[in-house]
Amino acid sequence: MTRILFYLDEPGKExxxxxxxxxxxxxxxxxxxxxxxxxxxPAYAFAWEPELGLIAKYPNIRAVFSLGAGVDHLTRxxxxxxxxxxxxxxxxxxxxxxxxxxxxxxxxxxxxxxxxLVAQRKHKWQRxxxxxxxxxxxxxLGYGALxxxxxxxxxxxDYRLAAWSRTAKPAEDGIEHFTGTNQFxxxxxxxxxxxxxxxxxxxTTGLLNANTLSLMPxxxxxxxxxxxxxxxxxxxxxxxxxxxxSGATLDVFAQEPLAANDPLWDHEKINITPHIASIxxxxxxxxxxxxxxxxxxxxxxPENVLDRQRGY
Amino acid sequence: MTRILFYLDEPGKExxxxxxxxxxxxxxxxxxxxxxxxxxxPAYAFAWEPELGLIAKYPNIRAVFSLGAGVDHLTRxxxxxxxxxxxxxxxxxxxxxxxxxxxxxxxxxxxxxxxxLVAQRKHKWQRxxxxxxxxxxxxxLGYGALxxxxxxxxxxxDYRLAAWSRTAKPAEDGIEHFTGTNQFxxxxxxxxxxxxxxxxxxxTTGLLNANTLSLMPxxxxxxxxxxxxxxxxxxxxxxxxxxxxSGATLDVFAQEPLAANDPLWDHEKINITPHIASIxxxxxxxxxxxxxxxxxxxxxxPENVLDRQRGY
Numbered sequence: 142m143t144r145i146l147f148y149l150d151e152p153g154k155e156x157x158x159x160x161x162x163x164x165x166x167x168x169x170x171x172x173x174x175x176x177x178x179x180x181x182x183p184a185y186a187f188a189w190e191p192e193l194g195l196i197a198k199y200p201n202i203r204a205v206f207s208l209g210a211g212v213d214h215l216t217r218x219x220x221x222x223x224x225x226x227x228x229x230x231x232x233x234x235x236x237x238x239x240x241x242x243x244x245x246x247x248x249x250x251x252x253x254x255x256x257x258l259v260a261q262r263k264h265k266w267q268r269x270x271x272x273x274x275x276x277x278x279x280x281x282l283g284y285g286a287l288x289x290x291x292x293x294x295x296x297x298x299d300y301r302l303a304a305w306s307r308t309a310k311p312a313e314d315g316i317e318h319f320t321g322t323n324q325f326x327x328x329x330x331x332x333x334x335x336x337x338x339x340x341x342x343x344x345t346t347g348l349l350n351a352n353t354l355s356l357m358p359x360x361x362x363x364x365x366x367x368x369x370x371x372x373x374x375x376x377x378x379x380x381x382x383x384x385x386x387s388g389a390t391l392d393v394f395a396q397e398p399l400a401a402n403d404p405l406w407d408h409e410k411i412n413i414t415p416h417i418a419s420i421x422x423x424x425x426x427x428x429x430x431x432x433x434x435x436x437x438x439x440x441x442x443p444e445n446v447l448d449r450q451r452g453y
Numbered sequence: 454m455t456r457i458l459f460y461l462d463e464p465g466k467e468x469x470x471x472x473x474x475x476x477x478x479x480x481x482x483x484x485x486x487x488x489x490x491x492x493x494x495p496a497y498a499f500a501w502e503p504e505l506g507l508i509a510k511y512p513n514i515r516a517v518f519s520l521g522a523g524v525d526h527l528t529r530x531x532x533x534x535x536x537x538x539x540x541x542x543x544x545x546x547x548x549x550x551x552x553x554x555x556x557x558x559x560x561x562x563x564x565x566x567x568x569x570l571v572a573q574r575k576h577k578w579q580r581x582x583x584x585x586x587x588x589x590x591x592x593x594l595g596y597g598a599l600x601x602x603x604x605x606x607x608x609x610x611d612y613r614l615a616a617w618s619r620t621a622k623p624a625e626d627g628i629e630h631f632t633g634t635n636q637f638x639x640x641x642x643x644x645x646x647x648x649x650x651x652x653x654x655x656x657t658t659g660l661l662n663a664n665t666l667s668l669m670p671x672x673x674x675x676x677x678x679x680x681x682x683x684x685x686x687x688x689x690x691x692x693x694x695x696x697x698x699s700g701a702t703l704d705v706f707a708q709e710p711l712a713a714n715d716p717l718w719d720h721e722k723i724n725i726t727p728h729i730a731s732i733x734x735x736x737x738x739x740x741x742x743x744x745x746x747x748x749x750x751x752x753x754x755p756e757n758v759l760d761r762q763r764g765y
Contacts, residue, residue: 153582234585241560241586241610248557257726258570264718266710266727270465273546273734274553297609298553398578406576414569415578422585 143434144169146176146199148188149208160423161187164431185434190214196221204228204437206430208421210235210287211368212447213341226437227447231286232429234422239287240294242366242418243336246390247295249412250334250362251277255388259409274299280332283339283367284310284318285453286445287419291336292316303328307344307451329356334364341368342452351376354386362388366418369394374405381410392418455746456481458488458511460500461520472735473499476743497746502526508533516540516749518742520733522547522599523680524759525653538749539759543598544741546734551599552606554678554730555648558702559607561724562646562674563589567700571721586611592644595651595679596622596630597765598757599731603648604628615640619656619763641668646676653680654764663688666698674700678730681706686717693722704730 143165147157154172161170171177171184173191179201186196189208196205197220204226207215212227221227249255253269260267277300281288284306292302296315303317304310305328310318319328329335335357339345349363350373363386365372372391380386390412391405397416405411433443447453455477459469466484473482483489483496485503491513498508501520508517509532516538519527524539533539561567565581572579589612593600596618604614608627615629616622617640622630631640641647647669651657661675662685675698677684684703692698702724703717709728717723745755759765 237586237611241564245557245560245564245566248553248560252553252557252729254557254726257729258724260727261718261725264713264715266713268727268729270729270732274549294609297606299549401576401578403576406573412570413573414566415572415580417564417569417580417582420582 142167142169143431144171144182144184145430146171146173146184146186146188146202148173148186148191148195150190156423157187157427160427161430163424164427165434185430187430188215191218193218194220196225204434204443206230206433208426210419211340212453213368216447216449216452223449226443227449228433228443229445229447229453230421230426230429231445232421232425234425235419236287236290238422239338239366239419240290242392243291243364244294246364246366246412247279247300247334247336248298249390250364250388251300255390255410255412275301277301278303278331278333279336280305280328280334281336281338282328282371283337285338288336288338291338303331326353326356329353330358333358333361335361337363337365337371338367339371340453341370344452346370347373349373349377351379354380357386359385360387362386362390364390364392366392369397378405378408378411381408386410388412390414392416454479454481455743456483456494456496457742458483458485458496458498458500458514460485460498460503460507462502468735469499469739472739473742475736476739477746497742499742500527503530505530506532508537516746516755518542518745520738522731523652524765525680528759528761528764535761538755539761540745540755541757541759541765542733542738542741543757544733544737546737547731548599548602550734551650551678551731552602554704554726555603555676556606558676558678558724559591559612559646559648560610561702562676562700563612567702567722567724587613589613590615590643590645591648592617592640592646593648593650594640595649597650600648600650603650615643638665638668641665642670645670645673647673649675649677649683650679651683652765653682656764658682659685661685661689663691666692669698671697672699674698674702676702676704678704681709690717690720690723693720698722700724702726704728 145161158170161168179199183203184201186202186205206228207230209230212229215227252271279300279302281291281304284304305319309320349371388410392414393416436443457473470482473480491511495515496513498514498517518540519542521542524541527539564583591612591614593603593616596616617631621632661683700722704726705728748755
């Protein structure tokens with residue numbers, strides 16, 4: 142019998158128990174604070190933003206599954222045991238949701254939808270004629286499982302696609318690859334619509350700032366769906382206000398939820414969504430956890446184990 | 454030497470002359486009102502919303518090419534000669550633009566984007582969790598060249614696709630076909646997101662009204678990119694207000710531009726775009742016209758000749 146210690150502080154979390162019961166018949170599913178005693182025997186944590194120090198109090202935890210693709214909500218805990226395996230979520234539902242959202246928002250920026258929605262509020266019949274897709278350069282910043290899913294969704298359209306990743310990736314038809322710090326500026330300089338999909342690490346924090354964003358072509362736009370720490374928002378706003386950048390869709394923020402009095406909400410060139418670009422789906426996520434617990438118990442390497450050194 | 458009589462009353466129309474000069478070297482391109490004399494010899498009109506009676510004054514016109522897919526802007530002219538061939542635009546740029554716009558707006562309705570944009574204006578961090586694409590039923594109402602292009606763009610996503618057409622179309626994998634008046638209600642009853650792509654004819658005018666829209670599932674949404682006459686807007690607003698329908702994206706209107714004082718602009722559940730879902734592209738359209746003039750002059754049947762009886 143497998144024991145799951147579940148932590149999620151969000152309305153609607155009741156949907157998770159039946160998903161785990163379906164994926165792991167007989168599971169002992171314990172919702173926080175009913176985690177019981179550390180002496181109850183081996184367990185796996187499945188958590189999003191658990192309280193600091195909580196994981197360390199349960200030495201019976203064999204591995205922690207992150208409810209999302211990012212793990213910064215776990216690694217911010219200074220008491221997190223150094224040798225405890227952390228497993229990033231990478232289920233199909235997560236990839237599907239991200240690919241849909243990125244496809245939608247790339248099309249919105251390409252087709253000037255944000256500007257037409259502003260025109261609507263002013264009762265303006267303002268016809269704008271977008272370039273053809275073949276003349277629009279889309280760049281995916283961060284090319285892991287989610288970035289690859291986005292590229293696949295964008296491929297049937299005629300965009301000029303590129304991807305940047307820290308380490309080299311296998312060559313692909315129809316996608317120009319940029320790798321490492323040396324090629325980062327060239328990647329920005331050729332990108333009209335940038336899709337931010339980087340994890341939060343010391344290297345990515347503030348990576349998009351006045352200096353780097355200025356390298357992008359005039360009228361470029363930004364979609365950030367990875368982590369909010371990627372962008373210096375004051376710099377972004379300055380470049381939107383001076384007209385160098387044309388728009389931004391922000392789904393993630395350094396502090397979430399975004400404060401109700403934040404001036405970003407009212408910026409005409411910014412569309413804000415509440416961290417919903419990709420949502421971990423209970424059905425597919427529980428299957429992912431079940432599969433990886435089987436691997437662990439068979440002595441195999443589970444998928445997507447966090448490399449604490451590189452941070453993802 | 455081919456003679457083109459061009460009529461378009463819109464800013465930016467200067468882009469058309471070089472496109473025709475590239476597609477038809479040596480073309481005699483005449484922009485209205487400089488159409489010259491009817492005695493100057495055979496000519497082809499390429500027009501959008503020409504003045505009533507104008508075409509009849511030029512009996513040297515051999516065929517009229519519509520600048521868009523619709524032809525109601527030509528057939529509203531009571532003096533239009535009955536035997537003059539009218540050719541509907543169906544260039545690749547038009548299909549590409551429509552497919553992009555429909556893909557974008559289907560995703561927006563599926564992913565609750567209009568509701569999140571309203572939440573943004575209220576500074577609300579309102580997380581909404583959409584159904585998976587495989588549980589969303591998209592229906593394309595009108596399955597000509599543009600409808601087919603939209604279906605192809607939607608196919609890589611996991612939506613449950615259906616199409617309605619007046620006459621039967623060849624069966625296709627992954628698309629449920631509905632045909633004729635008998636199957637119209639069944640088509641509406643299974644459609645969560647409806648894409649209106651019908652031409653304006655007596656049969657389609659007011660086809661979506663209180664009775665028919667009520668047949669759709671609760672929370673269904675409407676995207677209209679064909680002709681504005683399709684929808685009774687008072688009925689649509691009533692069904693949005695009573696919560697039966699969840700939203701609408703309207704790109705076309707019976708009267709365009711939409712009047713600045715129209716209350717539709719301010720409706721929270723309606724997104725308005727200024728008839729830009731698909732835009733005829735000079736480059737591809739001029740090639741389409743050149744190809745069809747060659748066919749006419751070779752005694753062949755040109756593409757997409759209007760059937761005046763059925764109205765498209």
